Amino acid sequence: MGRRYYCDYCDKKFIDDIEQRKKHLQSSYHIKLRNIHYEHCKEPETVLREELLKIPCRRFLQYGSCQFEGNCKYTHYSPEELCQLRQQVEHNQIMRRRRLEEILEVPSVESWVQKYHSANKENTDIIHTFWSYPALFEKRLDLPPSLLKFKPEQFVDDSFEEWGK
Numbered sequence: 568m569g570r571r572y573y574c575d576y577c578d579k580k581f582i583d584d585i586e587q588r589k590k591h592l593q594s595s596y597h598i599k600l601r602n603i604h605y606e607h608c609k610e611p612e613t614v615l616r617e618e619l620l621k622i623p624c625r626r627f628l629q630y631g632s633c634q635f636e637g638n639c640k641y642t643h644y645s646p647e648e649l650c651q652l653r654q655q656v657e658h659n660q661i662m663r664r665r666r667l668e669e670i671l672e673v674p675s676v677e678s679w680v681q682k683y684h685s686a687n688k689e690n691t692d693i694i695h696t697f698w699s700y701p702a703l704f705e706k707r708l709d710l711p712p713s714l715l716k717f718k719p720e721q722f723v724d725d726s727f728e729e730w731g732k
């Protein structure tokens with residue numbers, strides 16, 4: 568038994584010699600299945616663009632099938648199916664645009680630094696913190712030092728000989 572050739576499109580196995588292979592690859596059966604396969608791999612945009620250029624296939628409309636299948640020069644899509652296809656294409660475009668915007672929303676380091684400087688320019692005495700001190704605590708006298716509100720005037724000594732003492 569010689570080598571065998573397996574055709575993915577047709578799910579067919581046959582003895583692999585040049586003549587047989589050539590004959591198979593040129594057969595209308597193989598071409599039809601190959602075209603159907605590529606039709607499924609096409610982007611919806613491409614299918615829509617191509618199908619909108621075609622006029623409806625009368626054979627397909629009348630009998631529900633057509634020997635040319637995906638290879639037909641007329642369209643096998645009904646107006647409803649074309650409408651659905653268009654909606655899918657539009658949905659895909661929106662999602663793509665949204666994804667692109669999300670990527671663009673990450674600011675550059677330069678723009679961040681610029682924004683930081685302009686926000687802190689007006690008053691350099693104000694310390695910007697990411698938290699706010701709870702107003703409830705301001706009047707309380709029973710808090711441990713670590714929970715007391717920090718006041719700049721309490722900051723009298725910045726020469727730390729040793730940390731943690």
Ligand SMILES: [Zn+2]
Pocket residue numbers: 574575576577578579591592597
């Ligand atoms: Zn084949």
Ligand SMILES: [Zn+2]
Pocket residue numbers: 624626627633634635636639640641642643
């Ligand atoms: Zn047709």
